[in-house]
Amino acid sequence: MPELSVIVHGPNTQDHLTGLLDSLAAHPLPDTEIVVAAVGDWARRTAQRHAPHVQVVPLPDGTSDAAARAAGAARATGHWLHFVRAKDGLPPGSPRTVAERVADLPGTVDVLLLDHLRSTWHSSGLPSADGPLLARAGRTDVALDDSAYLLRLTPLLGTRVLRAGFWRAHEEALTTDDEPHAALAALLLADRVACLPHVAHEDRRLRPASLPPVTAEQRYALVDRYESLLDLARERPAVYTVLYEIMVRDCLRTFARSDMPDQVAKEFFHRASVAALRRRPEGHRRPAGLEGIRRSLLEEGAYTKYRAFQKANRTRRTVRSTVRTGRHRLATQVRDLQYRGALHRPVDPHLAVFAAYWNRGVACNPAAIAAKLAELAPHLHPVWVVTGRNAALLPPGTDHVVPGTRRYWEVLATAKYLVNNVNFPNAVVKRPDAVHLQTHHGTPLKRMGLDQMPYPAAARGLDFAALLERVDKWDYSLSANSHTTRMWERAYPSRFVSLDYGYPRNDVYYTAGAGDIRAIRERLGIAPGRRAVLYAPTHRDYEAGWTPRVDLGALADRLGEDTVLLVRGHYFYEGAASPLTGLRRSGRIVDVSSYDPVEELCLAADALVTDYSSIMFDYANLDRPLIIHADDWETYRTTRGVYFDLMAEAPGPVARTQEELTEILTTDAWHEESAAKTRAVFRRRFCEYDDGRAAERVVRRVFLGQDEATLPPVLPVEQRTPAPSPEEACPS
Numbered sequence: 001m002p003e004l005s006v007i008v009h010g011p012n013t014q015d016h017l018t019g020l021l022d023s024l025a026a027h028p029l030p031d032t033e034i035v036v037a038a039v040g041d042w043a044r045r046t047a048q049r050h051a052p053h054v055q056v057v058p059l060p061d062g063t064s065d066a067a068a069r070a071a072g073a074a075r076a077t078g079h080w081l082h083f084v085r086a087k088d089g090l091p092p093g094s095p096r097t098v099a100e101r102v103a104d105l106p107g108t109v110d111v112l113l114l115d116h117l118r119s120t121w122h123s124s125g126l127p128s129a130d131g132p133l134l135a136r137a138g139r140t141d142v143a144l145d146d147s148a149y150l151l152r153l154t155p156l157l158g159t160r161v162l163r164a165g166f167w168r169a170h171e172e173a174l175t176t177d178d179e180p181h182a183a184l185a186a187l188l189l190a191d192r193v194a195c196l197p198h199v200a201h202e203d204r205r206l207r208p209a210s211l212p213p214v215t216a217e218q219r220y221a222l223v224d225r226y227e228s229l230l231d232l233a234r235e236r237p238a239v240y241t242v243l244y245e246i247m248v249r250d251c252l253r254t255f256a257r258s259d260m261p262d263q264v265a266k267e268f269f270h271r272a273s274v275a276a277l278r279r280r281p282e283g284h285r286r287p288a289g290l291e292g293i294r295r296s297l298l299e300e301g302a303y304t305k306y307r308a309f310q311k312a313n314r315t316r317r318t319v320r321s322t323v324r325t326g327r328h329r330l331a332t333q334v335r336d337l338q339y340r341g342a343l344h345r346p347v348d349p350h351l352a353v354f355a356a357y358w359n360r361g362v363a364c365n366p367a368a369i370a371a372k373l374a375e376l377a378p379h380l381h382p383v384w385v386v387t388g389r390n391a392a393l394l395p396p397g398t399d400h401v402v403p404g405t406r407r408y409w410e411v412l413a414t415a416k417y418l419v420n421n422v423n424f425p426n427a428v429v430k431r432p433d434a435v436h437l438q439t440h441h442g443t444p445l446k447r448m449g450l451d452q453m454p455y456p457a458a459a460r461g462l463d464f465a466a467l468l469e470r471v472d473k474w475d476y477s478l479s480a481n482s483h484t485t486r487m488w489e490r491a492y493p494s495r496f497v498s499l500d501y502g503y504p505r506n507d508v509y510y511t512a513g514a515g516d517i518r519a520i521r522e523r524l525g526i527a528p529g530r531r532a533v534l535y536a537p538t539h540r541d542y543e544a545g546w547t548p549r550v551d552l553g554a555l556a557d558r559l560g561e562d563t564v565l566l567v568r569g570h571y572f573y574e575g576a577a578s579p580l581t582g583l584r585r586s587g588r589i590v591d592v593s594s595y596d597p598v599e600e601l602c603l604a605a606d607a608l609v610t611d612y613s614s615i616m617f618d619y620a621n622l623d624r625p626l627i628i629h630a631d632d633w634e635t636y637r638t639t640r641g642v643y644f645d646l647m648a649e650a651p652g653p654v655a656r657t658q659e660e661l662t663e664i665l666t667t668d669a670w671h672e673e674s675a676a677k678t679r680a681v682f683r684r685r686f687c688e689y690d691d692g693r694a695a696e697r698v699v700r701r702v703f704l705g706q707d708e709a710t711l712p713p714v715l716p717v718e719q720r721t722p723a724p725s726p727e728e729a730c731p732s
Contacts, residue, residue, distance in 0.1 A: 005078030009037035009068035010086035014490040017086040037072035089202030110166040110190035116201040134197040155180035210493030273301040342413030352417035355385040365439035368504030372695035430473035442614025447641035449491030457541040481688035502694030509621040510692030514729035534605035538613035569593040626652040651682035691715040
């Protein structure tokens with residue numbers, strides 16, 4: 001029998017389970033077993049990738065935390081059980097430290113208490129307040145009646161390691177979804193406890209805005225928790241008194257810090273007041289000062305007086321804050337007045353605002369959605385947000401507004417639908433009856449959102465708190481595959497609904513015909529019979545400008561007269577001096593950096609060469625040759641961070657040098673059978689929902705309100721027919 005069973009339980013929320021199991025697998029211990037009570041398919045697959053280092057107990061979606069803990073404990077064989085939620089972490093070396101400590105404990109000890117770290121979406125490794133209390137207890141085992149102050153430890157089940165026999169004896173009492181209740185009950189039920197003043201657990205607090213709203217009954221359950229725990233401590237005066245203090249403090253903090261509707265707040269205050277009076281220990285004295293006033297008002301049940309007391313304190317703080325911050329600039333005030341005035345107008349149910357790539361024009365997923373909207377919902381009026389510089393490039397008849405103008409703020413304030421592939425400005429207010437659709441503009445290989453925080457080059461200049469305020473306005477988030485859905489859940493933790501419909505901009509890869517491809521190639525000047533290779537590298541956070549990582553002139557010479565290189569620089573470098581200027585006149589290198597839409601370039605190309613750009617995921621829909629040029633993979637991965645190892649899961653041949661790239665393109669390696677098999681695996685994973693009807697699904701669901709079950713089902717990859725290749729469309 002192993003000494004310790006680490007029982008990891010729950011769903012793979014925001015992909016935290018992956019890192020937890022990676023860390024455990026990196027340092028296996030002979031006297032420790034890992035049992036994963038995996039809730040849902042994602043957690044199950046994640047856990048199974050770590051077999052045989054872990055035992056997997058698959059559980060269906062929706063299994064409660066309590067049921068998952070019980071299922072994991074039933075499989076465990078260790079003398080001691082350490083329950084760790086899948087969202088949490090274990091600092092390096094902590095399982096070994098815990099295993100060594102429990103091996104030395106006498107048989108009378110039921111619970112070992114641990115110290116922990118705290119992490120949130122914006123910080124990690126924060127020390128807890130538990131260290132001094134654990135140090136005070138020392139390493140000698142104690143009875144709770146002699147050390148009731150231990151009840152003040154943070155009530156986390158992950159900081160309690162339980163003797164397996166103790167768990168089995170009290171499983172019913174400890175099997176509850178109220179984790180703080182279980183953590184406190186474990187102390188109250190234990191004969192003796194021991195302490196380990198060592199950080200051996202990481203409590204990761206998920207962003208509240210990514211969790212379901214707290215219901216009224218969940219608020220009231222806080223009072224019920226302490227009522228039932230006080231029943232367990234009724235005959236233990238020292239323990240009872242400390243637990244009562246904890247109850248009153250917790251109820252007051254929850255009341256003050258939680259944004260409850262008034263009726264819920266009144267009922268919560270009433271229940272807390274009744275419990276505070278009924279459960280008050282004989283002779284108990286309230287503290288002095290403001291805290292004493294708060295407790296007195298609670299015991300009186302004086303809800304109105306308490307609110308007035310809060311308001312007075314808040315007013316005092318507001319005055320101080322106003323003095324510190326000063327006045328806003330006049331221009332901002334004028335803008336705010338105009339916008340605020342427009343916000344008082346009714347929402348226009350027929351108005352839809354579209355924007356793409358920081359107001360560059362009609363492009364990407366928003367453009368494809370707007371086109372389908374005109375077909376299926378012509379009663380809705382689209383208005384595009386476009387910079388003054390780009391307004392002249394709009395298709396004729398496109399209704400548009402320029403950022404900062406009066407009408408710009410009016411349409412943002414009154415539109416029923418707001419669609420963007422990035423984010424609208426921070427100042428945009430999310431009206432309750434407006435619908436915000438975030439379409440995104442690619443499948444993520446590189447780290448995005450909050451996942452950029454550990455990478456200084458990628459995080460430079462980003463205000464993550466402001467980012468999350470923008471994310472909280474999303475009603476819907478569009479996704480092309482389940483990988484993307486899960487990474488958006490990680491990177492942008494909020495309550496948006498994921499639309500697993502595919503990217504509308506990719507519909508054209510299944511709807512374009514041979515005539516369309518011939519027309520595009522003719523516009524680009526590609527003669528029939530010539531091979532077109534699209535070279536589309538991505539932006540690098542660690543570079544100030546764009547310097548092609550390929551000697552394009554030398555490559556064009558090696559590829560010969562029958563090949564045209566279509567070179568597209570990243571849009572981040574728009575307006576900068578192009579390094580392609582001296583090469584354009586050769587006829588074999590065409591600078592298409594300003595050509596839109598990019599989907600037409602993909603349709604025109606016989607093959608794509610890229611590095612880490614998300615264009616690879618879109619181009620894979622065409623089932624045409626894809627080559628990865630990754631001469632700086634290690635640097636890119638280290639400075640930007642990535643979600644998977646592209647070198648191991650590439651969509652085709654990988655070149656690490658220009659010589660290797662040239663060899664691939666001048667031999668059959670670029671389109672041989674092995675490359676096609678690799679590409680097929682990549683397509684199944686990353687073209688999962690793209691089948692040519694993504695825009696239709698979006699319009700029917702978001703704009704027409706149709707039920708999910710009535711939407712066109714996603715066609716399996718093997719049943720799809722991509723647009724014809726240039727060779728098929730343009731026979732020489």
